[in-house]
Amino acid sequence: MGLISAALSAATSTLSQQWKEYFYCESLPYDVLAVRGRKRQSGLSSNGDDNIISSGSVIAVADGQCMLIVDQGKVVEFCAEPGEFVYDSSTEPSFFGGGSFGDNIKEMFLHMGKSFTFGGETPKDQRVYYINTKEIIGNKYGTPTKVPFLVIDPNINLRMNVSVSCFGEYSYKITNPILFYTNVCNNFSGTFTRDKIDSQLKSELLSALQPAFAKVSAQGIEYSQLPAYTTQLGDALKAELSQKWAEFRGIELINIGVSSIKADEADEAMIKELQRNAVFKDPSMAAAQWVGASSNAIQSAAKNEAGTNVGFMGYNMVNQAAGVNPAQLFGMQTAAPAPAAPAPAAAPVQGWTCTSCGTLNQGKFCTNCGTAKPEDAPQYRCNNCGWVPSDPNNLPKFCPNCGDPFNEEDIVR
DSSP: OEEEEEOGGGGGTHHHHHOSEEEEOOOOOTTEEEEEOEEEEOTTOSOOOTTOOOTTOEEEEOTTEEEEEEETTEEEEEEOSSEEEEEETTSOOOEEOTTTSOHHHHHHHHHHOOOOOOTTSOOSOEEEEEEEOSOEEEEEEEOSSOEEEEEEETTTTEEEEEEEEEEEEEEEEESOHHHHIIIIITTOOSEEETHHHHHHHHHHHHHHHHHHHHHHHTTTOOGGGGGGGHHHHHHHHHHHHIIIIIIIIOEEEEEEEEEEEEEOHHHHHHHHHHHHHHHTTSHHHHHHHHHHHHHHHHHHHHTOTTOHHHHHHHHHHHHHHHOOOHHHHHHHHHOOOOOOOOOOOOOOOOOEEOTTTOOEESSSBOTTTOOBOOSSSOEEOOTTTOOOOSOTTSOOSBOTTTOOBOOGGGEEO
């Protein structure tokens, strides 16, 4: 058995004179996930049983739908391409996947195959089902209890677990109709609405929120910034739910929106207090805070009911107990660093200069040309900076490096 694509225009001409049954489905609303196909018979119909599909019948498929033919409780035909198709019981099972479904569904369908034979007898149960393949939107969720969330603030080296409540909406899509029919809604009659699985999906989504939050928190994202990171949160939830939803039910989480997220009031107050106190590591900020507090204290002291002197006495005692004043804090911020000490001058190099090549040497022979050290010729070196003339027989009157005059003190003994 199989399906043969028919020209759309033929439905009102040739096919309208030939079809035996006509199966169709109106546009599916968002709250309906699957519905059994309606059957319209002509005078040529070979049977009056709703559970029998006569060869030569026409099956219509609209946009946003996927059609399945179930024979004896098993899916034997798959079509996700809009159009009209003629059912032919003499052909092999067919697969019309369209552009929305990948090769994995086709491989699954071909692997299932057709294992039913009836020995020439009429099959006892055949049904046409339509699966909604549109994005199912408007699924609300909310955490009935607080969910742990790790707050990481590298600016103050903070790692703190807080309890948050989260509310929003998510959307999903049936991406594998065969799995959805087989594992979720098989052999139903009438319609299968989303309220039948809403509670289960919502429960699993909320269970996956905690590990998803942990993955997002590891990126250093503050809980108050989560509404701006719904993509990362959705990816983390998909990773947590892929096995339960996609691999078992044929459902994929498409998008998740966070409309409200709120930490426990005590936790939120503690975070703000820690962040505010961390600001005072900057001496100038601490001084500014001290000045503001002192200004308020002075105003309060001036209004003291026991008298101004009593008020300012208490103010002075507080200042003395603190052991620091704003001027000191501002001085810590503006004090210039001490200049670095100059590096000590290098000691002058000792040795003699070769009269042949001018190389400065330490031993008895020149390391460059091998000339012996002239023991009888006086050697000169500036006793001020250590400069050595290249020709000891032709000395300048003054050192060209520092200007010190050459004399007997410059002879190297």
